[in-house]
């Protein structure tokens with residue numbers, strides 16, 4: 001009787017219990033698997049984990065044995081003539097008593113390098129095809145060109161003979177301002193230990209595929225670090241950065257561009273043909289019902305099977321910034337955590353093309369935040385992960401926390417620097433919004449090579465930053481690139497190189513406001 005009575009009640013109580021256990025198990029499994037996949041994605045997707053875990057750093061004296069400074073490797077190529085210093089855009093005259101507005105004052109105050117301050121660039125170098133563009137910007141930022149970098153350390157994290165030959169050739173011609181550091185053992189941990197050695201220097205760590213550096217970007221980021229000594233690091237405001245792309249989308253710095261599905265091959269930018277300006281591009285035409293924020297079958301838009309088969313193509317402005325238009329562009333898929341941006345080259349492409357518009361129009365101020373009240377114009381990451389393509393840190397912090405930076409089991413220095421350490425040390429990661437640089441691509445954005453974006457950065461640098469035949473193109477080592485004579489790419493209309501008689505200084509271009517009557521230069525009117 002009892003059994004008969006208890007059985008149904010047991011069954012009755014057990015069923016939901018069982019169901020609950022199953023549901024819990026199910027959710028636990030899903031959560032664990034999801035977390036695992038996400039952590040794998042973060043750890044493996046961006047950079048290969050070269051670095052062997054758990055290796056304690058060698059003691060300082062031992063370290064020297066592992067480092068070769070400016071090795072004299074043999075190369076069939078003739079050595080380069082000494083690298084010329086590069087012109088920097090003229091800065092507006094010092095204001096003094098004729099105050100012309102606080103905005104200008106705060107901008108100008110960042111352009112004078114404090115006496116005795118030592119600033120060292122560190123390049124995590126691997127690939128010569130991109131670094132030739134970076135080299136041009138670095139040279140413009142050396143002290144010998146009037147910039148802030150006393151020295152640049154190229155940490156060669158590669159054994160590729162051609163990559164090393166290019167680097168040695170350039171370093172040899174640099175009059176000692178470029179130093180090559182090589183590690184016997186590759187890997188990020190060793191790169192940090194070999195490259196960061198001076199407690200009192202400020203370091204600017206730059207990825208080798210940074211393809212644009214605004215002339216004041218280094219000065220502004222370094223100044224913001226000095227004004228915020230408690231900050232663990234200052235990042236530049238990086239174009240094509242997952243966590244920042246979301247911000248650029250929401251502030252209208254990014255515009256609507258869509259891929260040219262039947263590319264006009266003769267209209268593509270190629271190295272040396274001078275093309276980079278969006279004003280030369282035709283307006284996009286095509287099927288307005290396509291949704292380019294859906295990436296699964298993107299190759300089908302081009303009528304091909306796989307992304308491998310997508311032809312080299314441009315992205316074209318729709319010149320139609322309606323909501324409907326924006327929401328079907330690739331950038332609409334971005335989110336605050338940057339996940340889709342990291343893995344989809346299409347979002348990178350739209351950000352890069354938008355940047356070319358802002359660069360051409362002298363409207364890099366679209367990326368700026370608010371006003372500088374003495375601490376910079378900063379965006380606080382609040383412990384969210386940020387890509388470390390261009391960061392500024394105090395040497396003492398790198399040295400004191402070396403074990404934490406290099407202490408991730410899979411060599412994920414980015415997680416350590418932007419998530420773990422801000423939490424443990426209670427020190428913020430800040431983005432200086434006025435420090436503008438552009439970063440070409442992440443590993444998963446590999447099909448950015450199907451666009452002509454790299455060629456556009458090459459042409460901009462070749463014509464405007466490294467003029468007079470001085471961009472050293474490793475893919476054509478014997479070739480000297482002539483700056484194009486095409487009027488559309490003349491230096492006069494470029495905001496970053498001022499050889500023309502009376503160019504608007506770059507700093508004041510950032511404060512151009514458009515009023516109803518037309519363009520009004522607030523700063524200059526007040527002056």
Ligand SMILES: *[C@@H]1O[C@H](CO)[C@@H](O)[C@H](O)[C@H]1NC(C)=O
Nearest residue numbers: 072073074075079168169172
């Ligand atoms: C370095 O430059 C000097 C002259 O400036 C040259 O004689 C030498 O061969 C160069 N070395 C390499 C490795 O290019």
Ligand SMILES: *[C@@H]1O[C@H](CO)[C@@H](O)[C@H](O)[C@H]1NC(C)=O
Nearest residue numbers: 263264265266267268280282
């Ligand atoms: C392709 O581009 C070239 C060069 O810009 C231009 O002259 C030509 O008209 C374009 N062809 C088409 C079909 O748009």
Ligand SMILES: *[C@@H]1O[C@H](CO)[C@@H](O)[C@H](O)[C@H]1NC(C)=O
Nearest residue numbers: 288318319320321322324325
């Ligand atoms: C802008 O896009 C909408 C569809 O989103 C279209 O109806 C309209 O004609 C477009 N305007 C222009 C000027 O192309």
